[in-house]
Amino acid sequence: MRNFQGLQVEGVVDSPSPMNAAIARMATILQMTCIALIVFGDKFCAALNRPTPLWYHDIQRSKMMYLGIVWLVxxxxxxxxxxxxxxxVAMGDELLWSKKDTxxxxxxxxxxxxxxxxxLYQ
Incomplete structure (x- = not known):
């Protein structure tokens, strides 16, 4: 491997598109809401003076499985x-390689x- 003295190497994170970032934020909020409902759903229903839905009892029987599914997905x-x-990979303003392009x-x-x-040696 060669050593190029004086060569500055800089790593930069390429941000996702604003739309993808916004959808990802909404998905994270939905994920955390689902987790909160799985863990505290019966308390939410009690606070709203509503009966706990029948399907929620099925979720409570397999709470860890549903938490894992929501977390992983x-x-x-x-x-x-x-x-x-x-x-x-760029050198100055010249692009040498781009995975986005190729x-x-x-x-x-x-x-x-x-x-x-x-x-360098031109």
Missing amino acids: GNFFVAQLTTTGAFE GQLPESIDYLISQVSTR
């Missing part, structure tokens, strides 16, 4: 919305090193 959904898959990672780190070397 919610986190999977939010992760899919917020993952951009971005991997880009749809894949470079096959070898040697390719990227050769691209950087070529531009």
Whole structure:
């Protein structure tokens, strides 16, 4: 591996689109609401002077299973919305590699090193 003295390497997080970020926030709120209802649903019904629905008793019998399902499915959904898959290598203003454009990672780190070397030693 070569050492390029004086070369500044900077990592930047590529944010999801504003729409995906908003949907992810709403999904997280829905997930936490479902968890609260699974855990405290009977108390909510009592506070509202409503009878506890019959289906809620089924949920209470398998509370841990439903909590796990809500947690896993919610986190999977939010992760899919917020993952951009971005991997880009740029030198100055010149883009050397973009996973967004090509749809894949470079096959070898040697390719990227050769691209950087070529531009450094021109």
